[in-house]
Amino acid sequence: MALAPGPRRARARVLDLPLSLLLCVFVATLPSLSSQASVLGERALTPLAPNSISQLTSTPDPVKNVDPANPSSHLSKILIPRPPDTENNTLVRNYIVSTLKGLKWDVEEDSFIDNTPYGAKNFTNVIATKDPTASRRVILAAHFDSKFFATYPQNQFVGATDSAAPCAMMLDLAEALDPLLDQRKERLEDGLEDDEDVADTTLQLVFFDGEEAFKEWTATDSIYGARHLAEKWATTYISPHSKRRMLRPSETQISAIEHLILLDLLGAPQPLIRSSFLDTAWLFDAMASAERRLFEVGAFVYGGDEGTSLTSFFYPRQDGDTNYGYVEDDHVPFMRKGVSVLHIIPRFFPSVWHKLSDDASALDVPTMRRWNLILRVFMSEYLGLQPETHSSRSEDASDQPVAHAELSLI
Numbered sequence: 478m479a480l481a482p483g484p485r486r487a488r489a490r491v492l493d494l495p496l497s498l499l500l501c502v503f504v505a506t507l508p509s510l511s512s513q514a515s516v517l518g519e520r521a522l523t524p525l526a527p528n529s530i531s532q533l534t535s536t537p538d539p540v541k542n543v544d545p546a547n548p549s550s551h552l553s554k555i556l557i558p559r560p561p562d563t564e565n566n567t568l569v570r571n572y573i574v575s576t577l578k579g580l581k582w583d584v585e586e587d588s589f590i591d592n593t594p595y596g597a598k599n600f601t602n603v604i605a606t607k608d609p610t611a612s613r614r615v616i617l618a619a620h621f622d623s624k625f626f627a628t629y630p631q632n633q634f635v636g637a638t639d640s641a642a643p644c645a646m647m648l649d650l651a652e653a654l655d656p657l658l659d660q661r662k663e664r665l666e667d668g669l670e671d672d673e674d675v676a677d678t679t680l681q682l683v684f685f686d687g688e689e690a691f692k693e694w695t696a697t698d699s700i701y702g703a704r705h706l707a708e709k710w711a712t713t714y715i716s717p718h719s720k721r722r723m724l725r726p727s728e729t730q731i732s733a734i735e736h737l738i739l740l741d742l743l744g745a746p747q748p749l750i751r752s753s754f755l756d757t758a759w760l761f762d763a764m765a766s767a768e769r770r771l772f773e774v775g776a777f778v779y780g781g782d783e784g785t786s787l788t789s790f791f792y793p794r795q796d797g798d799t800n801y802g803y804v805e806d807d808h809v810p811f812m813r814k815g816v817s818v819l820h821i822i823p824r825f826f827p828s829v830w831h832k833l834s835d836d837a838s839a840l841d842v843p844t845m846r847r848w849n850l851i852l853r854v855f856m857s858e859y860l861g862l863q864p865e866t867h868s869s870r871s872e873d874a875s876d877q878p879v880a881h882a883e884l885s886l887i
């Protein structure tokens with residue numbers, strides 16, 4: 478069975494284990510890990526009404542943060558060479574930190590030193606949490622470092638899909654959902670939330686440093702930031718909390734993670750994402766469903782594209798699917814500690830992968846726009862957010878113009 482997106486990649490990053498062995502490992506480890514997990518598992522997400530979907534589609538503008546033509550977009554600020562322990566890496570990190578502090582999120586910089594084939598290097602992960610007092614969190618993550626190349630011109634590599642665009646999408650999501658998360662918190666405090674467990678799950682963004690290998694991808698030359706953070710969280714105990722009734726006293730930061738949703742290699746046209754793990758197949762389906770419903774309200778009409786047919790980003794799942802085996806990436810150290818993972822990475826890597834041409838020209842604005850919309854709807858449904866509050870008010874006011882995005886509903 479081909480586990481790898483491409484033959485070169487197969488050697489570099491895919492676990493070279495037979496699928497049967499992988500399955501044995503999963504079967505052997507999952508039950509004990511899931512009995513430790515204190516998180517909300519598979520559940521039915523409540524689909525947003527079409528007018529709520531349209532509301533999310535229009536505010537904020539889903540292109541501005543990922544526009545490579547705008548030098549002040551989030552994307553453009555990230556799209557520079559930024560290998561670990563360089564001035565440019567610090568510039569990008571500071572940009573991410575200040576953007577999220579600007580939204581008043583709790584931002585932690587997790588700095589450490591590790592050995593690399595080029596000696597000791599400094600790394601810093603960025604962890605931004607909407608509500609650090611929440612009892613559980615769902616993590617959306619990507620790596621913000623770019624791959625190191627020793628010589629010119631390769632050292633001008635900017636990793637547009639790898640993973641500048643996913644980082645810019647995460648900042649877009651934070652901006653889009655921030656007010657809705659505030660409103661949910663008010664509803665929770667006012668006792669207006671039906672499901673207090675969902676409403677007490679916060680959104681956390683993790684920007685990993687040091688995902689890339691400095692030389693060849695090995696267990697010790699890759700995912701520096703993820704390995705460090707998984708280990709740190711596995712040994713950081715959280716204090717008892719009135720809202721943490723589902724948790725035992727000795728729970729760690731790891732056990733309060735509901736899911737880790739990892740984005741990688743996104744932004745090029747026509748990605749094809751496959752469900753990697755059976756335990757998150759339901760989340761994969763929920764994301765594909767968000768895409769379909771966005772299409773149905775006309776949200777993908779953009780530029781010259783009439784949005785008349787949908788070529789999905791998601792490979793349909795079949796009954797009887799098994800765990801496919803996985804591509805090694807930042808999720809692995811978390812998965813090994815029992816965290817449930819949704820890995821959003823194309824089955825076939827962009828053709829520009831690890832080439833100098835993985836720059837702005839590799840990115841497709843309608844594709845990034847669609848990712849932003851999918852993430853907004855999917856995460857809103859996951860977190861029980863209610864974007865319709867605004868739109869129903871504006872619909873009631875008869876002198877208000879109908880928002881452009883809502884025209885498609887009529």
Ligand SMILES: *[C@@H]1O[C@H](CO)[C@@H](O)[C@H](O)[C@H]1NC(C)=O
Nearest residue numbers: 557558559563564565632633
């Ligand atoms: C840092 O980024 C700038 C673009 O802002 C780029 O011109 C420069 O080459 C980068 N420096 C290094 C050392 O890569």
Ligand SMILES: *[C@@H]1O[C@H](CO)[C@@H](O)[C@H](O)[C@H]1NC(C)=O
Nearest residue numbers: 562590591596597598599600
């Ligand atoms: C890490 O950064 C500090 C300053 O922030 C510097 O003094 C130290 O030499 C760096 N360590 C390495 C291994 O580069």
Ligand SMILES: [Zn+2]
Nearest residue numbers: 624639689831
């Ligand atoms: Zn890479």
